[in-house]
Amino acid sequence: MANDFKLSPPWTTYWRQLEALFNQDPEIEIGQLYDSSDRKEIWIYVSNEKKFRALSNLLPTYHTFGNVKVKNVIKLKGAPETDTFQDLKDLFEGNPRVAEIKEAVDFAKVKHLFINFKPEVIQFPNDDTSDYYGLYSGLLEDIAKDVFEMEFNAAHFSTYPVEANENVNKPLGEWP
Secondary structure, three states, X not given: OOOOOOOOOHHHHHHHHHHHHHOOOOOEEEEEEEEOXXXXXXXXXXXXXXXXXXXXXXXXXXXXXXXXXXXXXXXXXOOOOOOHHHHHHHHHOOOOOEEEEEEEEXXXXXXXXXXXXXXXXXXXXXXXXXXOOOEEEEEHHHHHHHHHOOOOOOEXXXXXXXXXXXXXXXXXXXXX
């Protein structure tokens, strides 16, 4: 009779290592490993503010295993939940590069937030050998997506229309 050996992927080992380090500490709780094809996260709940700050400063946001990244999400127990939509509104309100901030509801009744940047090409020196002048050229929506490296679920960076046509400026779901 053959034994069926199962190997743990390295991110499962990492999660178990975190558990082993902190499972005796009543102020730190290592949550489950969220392991799906598009994301891997370990949520860590801390009830002591000093330990929360220390863990936030010392533990990397991402732990990389080859081409797989595991995100460490550290939450302070008892702290109010963050509101990504409100944070984005607060962050970009009054920014001269933002044309508008809009909310819409899709066909499934899911609320979406759109940070609509002005339609301008941003250029800066970047030693880009594929550009004759060595410049990076891009839209602000692409820059924001790269800078924040975050999945906002129903929050989006986009570009305000350059010119009006019959479909432009109609909210999501009102197009013919």
